[in-house]
Amino acid sequence: MLHQIYLILHLLAASIWIGGHLFLSIRFLPEAFKKKDISILTDFRLKFGKIGMPSLFILVITGILLAYDYDVPISKWFSFSSPIEKIVSIKLLLLFTSLALAVHSQKFVFPKLTSEKMMPVIIEIITITLIGVTMLILGSLVRVGGI
Incomplete structure (x- = not known):
């Protein structure tokens, strides 16, 4: 029962x-690019961060718990020895790639974001x-036994 929770x-x-990232990519990113309006992206980021970051935290914690439930403790991470x-x-x-991109985006991309230099943020959002x-x-x- 705990596994199901x-x-x-x-x-x-x-x-x-x-869903938030798909909505950003499909709805807001094209509009911001078309209008050359970076406030569309920065406003979304500020609003989504309030629910996005807690959801990412929950994903990490529950992902670790699920890995243990599937008998993949930390000692087996990166062993690639079974399908799971x-x-x-x-x-x-x-996940580590996403976190690195998020840090890069926070430290280097958003601080330099201008309506003329939107391509780095577009690439990071899509990635x-x-x-x-x-x-x-x-x-x-x-669900089907892994890859």
């Missing part, structure tokens, strides 16, 4: 995290969105 919380948090370990390891690598969707697909493969 972890899974439900993980899926709800993933819905918020991935492969998924956990790839998802962790993608993080694609990483999130990839992680979702990988998570769904756990």
Whole structure:
């Protein structure tokens, strides 16, 4: 029963995290680019961060708990020796990549963002969105035994 609670919380948090990034990528990013208006992106970031960051925290915690439930403790991370370990390891690598991109975006991209220099933020937003969707697909493969 505890596993089911972890899974439900993980899926709800993933819905918020991935859904927010898809909404940003599909709805707000094209508008900001077309209008050359960076406030559209910065406003979204400020508003989404209030629910996005807690959902990311929940994703990390429940992901670790689910990995342990699937018998993939920290000692087996990055071993790639079983189908489920492969998924956990790839998802962790993608998580670390997302976190690195988020730090890069906060420290280097958004502070220098101008209406003429939007391409770096566009690339990072699309990349993080694609990483999130990839992680979702990988998570769904756990149900069928991994990859």
